[in-house]
Amino acid sequence: MSSQSLNKDQSQKRLLKTLRGEVVDRPPIWLMRQAGRYLPEYRKTRKQARDFLDLCYTPDLAVEVTLQPLRRFDLDAAILFADILLIPDALGQNVAFKEGEGPVLEPVTSAEELQALKLDNVATHLAPIMETLRGLSKALPSHVTLIGFAGSPWTVATYMVNGRGSPDQRATRIFAHKDSVGFQALIDLVTDATISYLRAQIDAGAEVIQLFDSWAAHMPDPQFKRWSIEPTARIVAALNESHPGVPVIGFPRGAGAGALRYVAETGINAVGLDTGVPLEWARDELQSKLPVQGNLDPFALVAGGDALRDETERQLKTLGNGSHIFNLGHGIVPETPPEHVGALVDQVTSWRR
Amino acid sequence: MSSQSLNKDQSQKRLLKTLRGEVVDRPPIWLMRQAGRYLPEYRKTRKQARDFLDLCYTPDLAVEVTLQPLRRFDLDAAILFADILLIPDALGQNVAFKEGEGPVLEPVTSAEELQALKLDNVATHLAPIMETLRGLSKALPSHVTLIGFAGSPWTVATYMVNGRGSPDQRATRIFAHKDSVGFQALIDLVTDATISYLRAQIDAGAEVIQLFDSWAAHMPDPQFKRWSIEPTARIVAALNESHPGVPVIGFPRGAGAGALRYVAETGINAVGLDTGVPLEWARDELQSKLPVQGNLDPFALVAGGDALRDETERQLKTLGNGSHIFNLGHGIVPETPPEHVGALVDQVTSWRR
Numbered sequence: 001m002s003s004q005s006l007n008k009d010q011s012q013k014r015l016l017k018t019l020r021g022e023v024v025d026r027p028p029i030w031l032m033r034q035a036g037r038y039l040p041e042y043r044k045t046r047k048q049a050r051d052f053l054d055l056c057y058t059p060d061l062a063v064e065v066t067l068q069p070l071r072r073f074d075l076d077a078a079i080l081f082a083d084i085l086l087i088p089d090a091l092g093q094n095v096a097f098k099e100g101e102g103p104v105l106e107p108v109t110s111a112e113e114l115q116a117l118k119l120d121n122v123a124t125h126l127a128p129i130m131e132t133l134r135g136l137s138k139a140l141p142s143h144v145t146l147i148g149f150a151g152s153p154w155t156v157a158t159y160m161v162n163g164r165g166s167p168d169q170r171a172t173r174i175f176a177h178k179d180s181v182g183f184q185a186l187i188d189l190v191t192d193a194t195i196s197y198l199r200a201q202i203d204a205g206a207e208v209i210q211l212f213d214s215w216a217a218h219m220p221d222p223q224f225k226r227w228s229i230e231p232t233a234r235i236v237a238a239l240n241e242s243h244p245g246v247p248v249i250g251f252p253r254g255a256g257a258g259a260l261r262y263v264a265e266t267g268i269n270a271v272g273l274d275t276g277v278p279l280e281w282a283r284d285e286l287q288s289k290l291p292v293q294g295n296l297d298p299f300a301l302v303a304g305g306d307a308l309r310d311e312t313e314r315q316l317k318t319l320g321n322g323s324h325i326f327n328l329g330h331g332i333v334p335e336t337p338p339e340h341v342g343a344l345v346d347q348v349t350s351w352r353r
Numbered sequence: 354m355s356s357q358s359l360n361k362d363q364s365q366k367r368l369l370k371t372l373r374g375e376v377v378d379r380p381p382i383w384l385m386r387q388a389g390r391y392l393p394e395y396r397k398t399r400k401q402a403r404d405f406l407d408l409c410y411t412p413d414l415a416v417e418v419t420l421q422p423l424r425r426f427d428l429d430a431a432i433l434f435a436d437i438l439l440i441p442d443a444l445g446q447n448v449a450f451k452e453g454e455g456p457v458l459e460p461v462t463s464a465e466e467l468q469a470l471k472l473d474n475v476a477t478h479l480a481p482i483m484e485t486l487r488g489l490s491k492a493l494p495s496h497v498t499l500i501g502f503a504g505s506p507w508t509v510a511t512y513m514v515n516g517r518g519s520p521d522q523r524a525t526r527i528f529a530h531k532d533s534v535g536f537q538a539l540i541d542l543v544t545d546a547t548i549s550y551l552r553a554q555i556d557a558g559a560e561v562i563q564l565f566d567s568w569a570a571h572m573p574d575p576q577f578k579r580w581s582i583e584p585t586a587r588i589v590a591a592l593n594e595s596h597p598g599v600p601v602i603g604f605p606r607g608a609g610a611g612a613l614r615y616v617a618e619t620g621i622n623a624v625g626l627d628t629g630v631p632l633e634w635a636r637d638e639l640q641s642k643l644p645v646q647g648n649l650d651p652f653a654l655v656a657g658g659d660a661l662r663d664e665t666e667r668q669l670k671t672l673g674n675g676s677h678i679f680n681l682g683h684g685i686v687p688e689t690p691p692e693h694v695g696a697l698v699d700q701v702t703s704w705r706r
Contacts, residue, residue: 167520168683170652170686173650173652174652174655174656174688177650177652177653177655177656177660177661178656178658178660180660217570217607217629218627218628218629218650218682218683219628219629219650220628220629220632220648220649220650220653220664220667220682221631221632221633221667222664222667223650224629224631254570254607254609254629255609255629256607256608256609256610256629256630256631257609257610257612257630257631257634257635257638258629258631259609259610260631260634261631274571275571275572275573276570276571276572276573276577276607276608276609276611277609277610278574278577278609278610278611278613278614279573279574280574281610281613282610285610295573296573297526297530297571297572297573297576299523299526299527299530300530300573302527302530303527303530303531305531307530307531307533308530311573311575314573314574314575329571329573330521330571333523335527
C-alpha cells in the first residue's frame with residue numbers, strides 16, 4: 001500500500017508544513033511520551049495487555065493509547081505507540097520489559113551471538129505495528145500529523161550489548177573501542193533492519209519519522225561520527241531515496257556542541273533539542289539552518305504554575321518566531337499532572353507569531 | 354598557617370605554570386580518580402578503614418591513597434583524596450556510603466530539614482582533611498602540584514535533595530522549579546560552606562582548586578545560570594579575594610554548548626571538558642579564551658591498545674599545542690588495567706610541543 005492512499009489532505013497539518021519550510025500561524029506542538037503512564041486512561045488500557053511488548057504488538061490497544069492524548073489536548077501530531085527495542089526483538093534477541101525495572105535483554109557480546117540475529121523475520125514480526133499505523137492513519141483528524149519512529153542504531157545497540165539501560169553505556173563503549181569491526185557488524189545489522197522498518201512505517205501511513213538517539217552523549221568525535229552520525233546518514237539517505245519528501249527529525253540527546261556536526265552531516269530535516277541545549281545558541285547556530293524541535297524541561301511540566309508558564313513563554317519568545325516545533329527536551333515523566341499538559345497546550349496553541 | 358609556608362618552589366610545576374598562562378614543554382597530565390579502585394594497593398589500604406568516609410577522614414590513610422598513583426606514574430599533580438559529599442556530612446546531614454550502592458543521604462526536602470543543617474561545625478568536622486593536605490604538601494615532589502577540590506553547590510545539592518545519585522536528578526529539579534526560594538536557601542548554605550572549606554584547603558597547601566559540577570547537564574538556561582553559574586561565580590570571587598593567584602578549574606560535566614556561558618560568567622581560570630565535548634569546537638571556542646582540561650574517554654583507557662594510543666594522539670594534536678592540561682573526560686573506572694594508565698602517561702610525557 002502506498003503512503004499516498006492513506007495520507008489525508010496535508011494542507012491543514014502545521015507540523016508537516018513547518019518541516020517543509022512553510023511559516024504557519026504558530027509553532028506546531030506535540031510531546032515526547034504524550035501517550036503514557038501519566039494518563040489514567042493509559043494505565044487502564046495497559047492492564048488489558050499481558051505486558052508492555054504485548055501492548056505494542058496489539059494494534060487495537062496501540063491505536064487506543066496513541067489516540068488518548070489527542071482526545072484531551074489539541075496536539076498537532078500523534079506518535080506511533082511502540083518502543084525502540086522492537087528492532088532487537090524482531091531480530092531474535094530475547095527482550096523483556098520487567099515492571100519497575102525497564103527493558104532487560106540477553107546481551108549480545110560475541111560474533112556467535114551476533115550471528116544468531118537475523119533480518120529475515122523482521123518484516124513479519126513487525127507487521128502488527130503497520131496495522132497500528134494504518135488504523136491511526138484512518139482515525140486521526142485531518143490536521144494531525146502521524147509520526148513514525150525508531151531508535152538510532154547506536155542507541156539500540158547500547159541496549160543490545162549492555163542488556164539494559166545504564167547511565168554511561170559502559171559495556172557498549174568498551175566493546176566498540178576493543179572490537180570496532182565486530183561492533184560495526186552489529187551497527188550495520190541494526191541499520192538495515194531500521195531502514196526496512198521505517199520504509200514499512202511510511203508505507204503504512206507515517207508522514208514524518210523521528211530517530212531517537214537517546215544515548216548520543218559522552219562520545220569522543222570519531223566514535224560519535226562512526227556510530228551515531230554515519231548510520232543516521234545512511235538511514236536518512238535510504239528513506240530519501242525510497243520515500244522522497246518524508247521529513248526525518250533527528251534527536252541526538254546530550255550531544256551538546258556535537259549537534260553542529262550531526263546537523264551538518266546526517267541529512268536530517270529537523271533537529272530535536274534536549275533540555276540542556278541553550279536556547280539562544282540553538283537559535284543562532286541550529287535554527288538558522290533547519291527547523292528545531294524542543295526543548296521544554298519535563299520537570300517544569302511536573303511543577304506547573306509560574307515555572308511552567310515562564311519557561312514556555314521563554315521558549316516561544318526565543319524560538320517561536322523561527323522554524324520551531326514545540327516539544328519537551330525529553331519524554332513526559334509519569335508523575336506529570338495531566339492538567340499541566342492541558343495548560344501548556346493551551347498556552348502554545350493560543351500564542352501567535 | 355599561610356599557603357606560602359607550605360608551598361614548595363613552584364617553578365618546576367607544569368600544571369601551575371600552564372594555569373598561569375605559561376607555555377611549557379608539554380601539557381601537564383593528571384587523571385580524575387587517579388587514586389582509586391583500579392589500583393590493587395588502593396583496595397588494600399581501603400580495607401584498613403571502617404568505611405569510605407572513614408578513609409577520607411583518616412589523614413594517614415588519605416595521604417597514602419593520594420600518593421599511590423604518583424609512585425606508579427609520572428603525573429604532574431596529586432588531587433586530595435576526599436569526596437564531594439563531605440560538605441553535607443559536615444553540615445549535619447546523615448551521609449553513608451553503602452558498598453556497591455554509592456552514597457545514601459537522608460534527603461532534605463523541607464524548610465525544617467534545611468533549618469537543621471548548620472555551618473557552625475563545618476570547620477571542625479573537616480579539620481582532618483586539612484591535616485591530609487598538610488601531609489601531602491610535605492610529601493609531594495617539587496614538580497607535582499597539589500589540587501584541592503569540592504563539588505559545585507548544584508551538584509552537591511542534587512544528592513542532598515534526592516538522597517542518592519540519579520540519572521536525571523528528578524527530585525531536585527522538581528523541587529527547584531516548585532520552590533525556588535527554598536532551594537536558593539539550600540544552595541546559599543552549601544555555597545557558604547564550600548567557600549570556607551576551600552579557603553581552608555588552600556591555607557593547608559592546595560595550590561589549585563577544582564570545582565566538580567558533575568550534574569550540570571539537562572538544565573534550561575535560567576536554571577543553569579541560577580543554580581550552577583551564579584554559585585560557582587560566588588565561590589571563585591571569594592577565593593580570588595582571600596587567595597589571589599590560586600587558580601580554579603571548573604568542570605561543568607555535560608553542559609554542552611552551555612560551557613560557553615559558564616566560561617564567560619563564572620570567572621574560572623580553566624575549564625574541564627567531558628568526553629562528549631568535540632575537540633575542534635573546544636579548541637576554537639574555549640581554548641581560545643582559557644586553558645582547557647580533558648577529555649580522553651575513560652573507556653578508551655579501559656580498552657587500551659590502538660584505541661587508546663590513537664585517541665591520545667588525537668587529543669595531543671588537537672589541543673596539545675595550546676593551553677592544555679591532559680586529563681580524562683570523566684573519572685577512571687574500576688575495571689581499568691593500571692598498565693594502560695602507565696602507557697597513557699608515557700605517551701603524554703614523552704610528547705613535545
